[in-house]
Amino acid sequence: MLSVAVAAAVGGEFSFPSAVAQFVLAAVGGVAVGAAVAWAVRLARPLTKDPLLSNAISLATPFVAYLLGEELHVSGVLAVVIAGLIVGHQAPQFTSGAARLQTSAVWRLVDFLLEGFVFLLIGQQLPEVVKGLRQYDTSTIIIAVAVSVGVVLLLRPAWLVMTQSLPRSLHTRLGGIAEQDDADEPGTARQIQRADRNARRLTSREVVALSWSGTRGVISLAAIFTLPLTTNSGAPFPDRDLLLFCTFVVVLVTLVGQGLTFAPLVRMLGLRANETDQARIRNEARSAAVEAALARLDDVAAAEPDSGVAVSITRTQLLARLARYRGRLDLLEQSDSSEVPTSPEYETALRVRRTAIAAQREELVRWRDSGRLPDEELRVLERELDHEELLLPKRASS
Template sequence: MSDLVLHEGVRQAETIFFLLLLLIIGFGALARRLEIAYPIVLVVAGVLISFIPGLPKFTLNPDIVFLMLLPPLLFHAAWQTSWREFHYNIVSILMLAIGLVIFTVLGVALASLSLFTLFTWRTGIVLGAIVAPTDALAATSIARRVGLSGRATHVLEGESLVNDATGLLALELGLAIVLGGHTPTVAQASMHFVWLTVAGIGTGVAVAWVVRQCEKFLDDGPIEITLSLVTPYVAYFVAEEVGASGVLAVVACGLYFGRHSSEFFSHGVRLQAVAVWKALDFVLNGLAFVLIGLQLPTVLAGLHHYGTGVLFAYASGFSALVIALRLIWVYPGAYLSYVIRRRVFKQQEQLPSLKALFIVGWTGMRGVVSLAAAMSLPELMSDGRQFAARDLIIFLTFSTILVTLVLQGFSLPPLIRLLGFNKKSEPDHEEHEARRLMIAAALAHLTEREKRHSDDPEMTRLLRKMKRRQQSRLILLRAQADVNAKPFSHARFRELSREILRIERSTAIALRNEGKINDILLRRLENELDLSQSRIDAD
């Protein structure tokens, strides 16, 4: 009988997971067609689907988020982050990831006293800690889509990587005050924060270093990719076991990988790893955002004694408060960052404009970490009494996520364009110079080889042919930079190159269909053509 129940449970889980994947694929494709960031579409879709009669409730288990979704998502986000930019902007990042979190927690705690009858300042600290962290994907995916300036995007990425740890620490302290009746001193809280930070970062770097040593003895794509998939979980669990921040451990591990993976991954493994991680990132983020929307029935289940008008007023008022707190903080926070960066770190940065700061302030989308933190709240206090504010905290958190994702997410692209921060049309001078130096280095090497093999006619012909190819790339690169001279030369080159690749690909498929080559050879040829297509698209 127990085996039958287990079998039915597994079948039900498989069905739910399969349906969720179909939702992610379908609405992800819709988001791409509508040119809307897919987190927004998936959340809205989840909310709409939750109204379907007879649909089973999808109750979000916080452990699924913290133990299954969060480590790989943070790891991949950190892996894709530029260490140079993260390090250079660390003051601005911490001003948001720590300063803004503290400001939000205190602001929510004070405002809750007058907004909600069930709340005390202690309960407000818990709620503020839950809604303080921003989502690691939503704002930056929208910012990149509309071409927000690089510095702002780097700061937003860094903030979303670090503020989860700050928010969860604040939540831990808030729960100790509310549930245990113990208020830690400033010294105790500071020491705990230092340990979580230092030990978390140290654990993440140590795990990454061990993986790097293991990579020296591996030369197998599937094994190396599997190892990279396991790495964030190892970093997270080891850090949690020693009482450190698992979030910071994963972030530190991901930053280390992003900095050093080019040294221990071969080109083949790197191509495979990028594809695997990109697909995994999409699926996990899709699951997170769909599950947010599907939580609406669960969120409303414990609020029957509230009227619809009261709930709407609470949701809109609290969401406006959270948005306003961020907008208020970014201006003095930016000025303080500017002073520190100029006087302490000697960085010759200019104070951001008021419009730029407003954009940064408007990108405070919340995500699944906040909802999981709210749903992880215990139902009973330490003395056995009901945690009366729990259902309202979950509702307010869900409302804030929905409002910030939909309102700010939809309005951010036109707002960026309206304020003139769309930078897609500007050339990347750093990329152009890097490409020029790479080609120049290759030409210098070929010239040196030509001198050494002057007595070898075959090698000389080959080297001269390769030099002509590199010189052609250099000419195209110069034409691309000099838009006044030949504005369409590079575009025409890419168009013609793609046309040639299409002809080669269709020819190879025709040869397979005629039985002149087999499928294995076709896949090998397709792989070569796909690599060439990737190089052309990247130029």
């Protein structure tokens, strides 16, 4: 829609049939370009065993999708979104663990830097934009800003209310589980809990909290800065400074205003995450994953007779892990609170493991300082300990 509106403003004339055709072309073309880029990434992923190359592909993907979309005169923003959705959905199947760990860390840093860049860009552009507002009446500016902020704030709750009014078969509530994917026997307590969670609609307090969490940032600025400086006739683009100013205010109101007040609002509404339910889902998934691994071991043992010892050791480790997960599930099933029940024994075990890892790090540093361990080897061993520590849950019963 933005591309169609910009094209109409740049060309100086508007035709409804032509606008509809451009909108459909931009939308369908953006989806097609995004899917094509995602398909190309999927083909390239198996060829890149090096995590650094996988990380480079991940960083280049949004730029390639956007530039290709704009070059073909379709929606570059939509192409980026579609490519990101498809690549993200397929990443667990075609990305190695090492690449996933590195890419996740890099994107967290990129996201942090982009959010900071938003405010730097606003600070740089705002003085010039404010100067351009002198041609408008104060009332015009106030009305434009009020309408922009009001529409942004009201659109999300309107969408939530509308989706909640749809039949259950036409939407899936966040955190819901499709009936065909529910592996529990009908009538069991766990199955009944899932059915109740799926059937329950959002309360008014939940709608308010979800509505207030709809911040706008990088995407809004990326979209508004696609506005050209001039039209085809060479005249300045109409109301460009006013549009930029409205976008800046929306970003500041949602990122700063809503961001700083979200936590107090949630506390005031009396909402809190059901940590027991979240921990239960995680441990159910862990148990299912271990059971799948045990089933795969049977296939390995049948196909490779010489792997008996390795299969036996791995099976013992997996069975111990499965017993631990099922023990946590039993503890969670007995809890009537939304808070995760604590296990003193498990907390002690985690504390002991962290102490042991810290002792290993200290000893490795002493070896390095005494000249018995090169820096390169120290980094290798530290990375092993870092991964071991990363496996430890932050909470004792999660």
